[in-house]
Amino acid sequence: MKRSLISALLFLKFVNNACAGLSSEAESAKIRGLTLYNQDKTALAVPLLTIAAQAGDQEAQYYLGESHRRKNHYMNPDARMWYEASADHGDLYAMIQLGRSQKDLCQISKDCPAGQKKPIEWLNQAKDLANLKAEKGDPEAMYIMYELTMNNEWLQKSASAGYALSQYWMGVGYKQGEGFFLPWKRGEEVEKWFKSSAEGGYPKSMMEYATLLFEKGDIEGFRYWNEQAALAGYAETVYGYGSYLAHEPDRYGFPLDLVKGYAYVYSLSELDGGGDMQTNVEFKLPIIAAKMTPAQILEAKDLAKAWKVSHPPVSFFPDKLSQ
Structure with missing residues (x-):
């Protein structure tokens, strides 16, 4: 919790x-x-x-x-x-x-307003402001400097300063083969950054770290971080966690809890098609419901309502700087 x-x-x-x-x-x-x-x-x-x-x-x-x-x-x-x-x-x-911006409509039609800043001017302004903040120790500004320069030293500084998103991307980069390590050292670095980011509250890292623990045979650790990601509202994990609790499928040793499992999957109904999750929900709920009494289903729906009030909203946690 x-x-x-x-x-x-x-x-x-x-x-x-x-x-x-x-x-x-x-x-x-x-x-x-x-x-x-x-x-x-x-x-x-x-x-x-x-x-x-x-x-x-x-x-x-x-x-x-x-x-x-x-x-x-x-x-x-x-x-x-x-x-x-x-x-x-x-x-x-x-x-x-x-x-x-490379696809600005006014650039395509060649009728941009006079005096409109060019893309390079915006980038330079962002770099100047971010650099000032980064020099004062702002971890998020350090991450922004990485986005602006693609200099991994800024990402390293931001991650070392405790910025969970940067820690996540450090883990992703090393996992994909960036940097030079002895074989066992690479795995240690990947785990270190995903663990730090997970402990900092970033749900995507919680699942990455959970997977690493599972691969090491730490099933209890996997279950713990899977639950934490679900409690944080990470939609994909909410679906998986609810399914595992209902033993649909029975995997990873989660204790059977049909009411709680149904409640988690049912809570995703509020997405109403967002992220293409509704198909999964409509498929899974009847399967779980077939093992429940009508009273249990009502209890599960009440639990889903209470969960919505007491936890962060369900989210896909999209990147802030989308492409």
Whole structure:
């Protein structure tokens, strides 16, 4: 429960910081909009993010820009407008996306407004600001410097400073063969970074670390981190964890708990198609339900409702800097 509590507190801290100064209506819209965005329901997120973005919220402006760009697969005027609004508030991620834009609609039609900053200007501005923060020891700024320069030294510094996302990418890089190690040392480094990131609350690393533990024969460790990722709301693991608890399939030695297993899988119904999860849910629930009484199914649905209130929203944890 400790790790899930950390994840919940981190989410609440993010929401509180992001919504500071917003009206109650805009704050509520932003929280719901971000939840929908992270559930891969971008079209539903846009109207809600627009409320908070129009109220001047920098994070909502960034994700609204992301939503428009991803929907159209290029930098259309709406995406640019909201990225620029966010960048004007100092958002480094917005500056990076503006700097990386290779498919700006106005460039294609050759009618960009006079005075519009060029991509390289946004990248240089982001680099200057991020470098100032990184030199003061900001781990996230160090990660941004890595994104801007692709210099692995920045990723190493960020990871060593405790930034969970950088630790995750260190683990991924070494797992894929980056760097030079003796064979057994590579495995040690991969495990070290995934473990640190998992302990820092990053669900994707929890599952990577869980897999490593399973491969070493530590089944109890695998079960622990699988549960922590599910409690943090990582949608893919919520599905797997619920299935294992219901013994559908009976794997990894999870104790049989039909009510809890059904509740976890049922909780994914709120995705309603987000991330293509609904097909899995509709397939699995009847199989679990066939082993339950009507009273147990009602109990499981009540448990799912209570779980939703007491845990972070179900999420796919998409990369903030999407392609």
